[in-house]
């Protein structure tokens with residue numbers, strides 16, 4: 001098996017064991033699975049979280065820099081790991097289920113990408129402000145979904161019901177999407193105008209169109225909602241610990257929440273989200289993909305991080321390029337054209353939005369196979 005037992009194992013192991021997980025219940029690999037899960041959690045989640053905490057002083061001065069510093073950081077993070085984290089989606093059904101062949105896995109995921117990705121781009125042409133809001137909501141969901149999966153795979157004990165996991169999702173996804181709106185509305189607004197301005201070419205049209213999103217009522221509502229949801233999630237976890245659940249997972253959750261709150265309150269939004277996307281969300285997902293790939297997982301269980309990453313990189317390389325071609329395709333099709341670094345960020349975000357919807361579907365399928373949202377299936 002290649003999944004953490006705590007997240008609920010997916011069945012695997014019929015035909016090609018080099019491409020799929022080995023047979024379930026194979027006692028000889030159980031220790032390796034635990035070793036792989038622990039190492040992957042350390043390399044791809046816990047150490048990067050410590051690194052983000054160490055970067056806080058740098059994040060705190062970024063509001064003094066021009067937004068282009070953030071744009072360059074976002075581009076670098078997307079190039080280094082952000083794009084690659086979705087570029088193995090076509091192998092996820094193959095590795096997550098026993099009865100899916102390689103051609104079927106690729107065909108199904110490609111169709112999902114074409115249909116849903118195309119629909120997202122069409123939505124930006126038809127109703128750019130609504131599509132932008134939809135993208136923020138989708139990212140909220142997806143980044144929350146990613147963090148809950150990491151906690152579930154790590155086997156934390158303080159989120160034993162699906163309701164508590166959903167609350168954790170709201171909090172984790174809301175930190176990158178909601179807190180910058182509260183703390184740095186001007187830069188948030190700038191990015192919104194850049195994105196909407198790709199589709200509304202009249203001067204001033206984008207600024208007017210996004211106005212309703214930045215009223216004090218919306219910002220205060222998001223801020224109060226996020227604070228309340230965080231307190232509720234932390235409080236419920238504390239209650240669970242009081243009732244005998246493992247305190248280690250709760251302490252980790254609280255520590256990560258504190259780092260993320262501080263990061264998004266202090267750092268300039270584009271920089272903050274660029275670093276978070278690469279160092280936090282994408283790396284955690286890469287770790288998860290390592291665990292469902294038997295070769296990468298066995299490298300991980302042997303302590304070979306480079307080997308595990310090399311295997312992932314080999315799988316991800318071709319469609320990482322495909323992802324950048326999707327960015328280029330959006331770039332040539334937008335009415336306003338691409339003239340400045342801000343336009344480049346906006347085009348990348350629209351292309352990323354188009355890839356995010358199908359990516360969420362693939363990840364939700366993996367969540368289901370691994371029992372991430374099933375009460376009691378986890379810890």
Ligand SMILES: CC1=C(/C=C/C(C)=C/C=C/C(C)=C/C=C/C=C(C)/C=C/C=C(C)/C=C/C2=C(C)CCCC2(C)C)C(C)(C)CCC1
Pocket residue numbers: 082083084085086087088089090109110113114135136139142176177180187188189191192269270273274277319320322323324326349352355356359
């Ligand atoms: C498989 C496949 C493929 C590939 C894929 C890929 C490559 C994917 C990727 C994916 C991805 C790569 C995803 C991502 C995600 C991300 C996200 C989700 C993000 C978001 C962000 C945001 C939303 C932000 C915003 C902002 C800023 C930046 C600042 C401030 C303000 C705001 C908040 C607005 C292809 C198509 C070739 C083909 C078919 C199959």
Ligand SMILES: [Fe+2]
Pocket residue numbers: 085086142146281285359
């Ligand atoms: Fe993702």
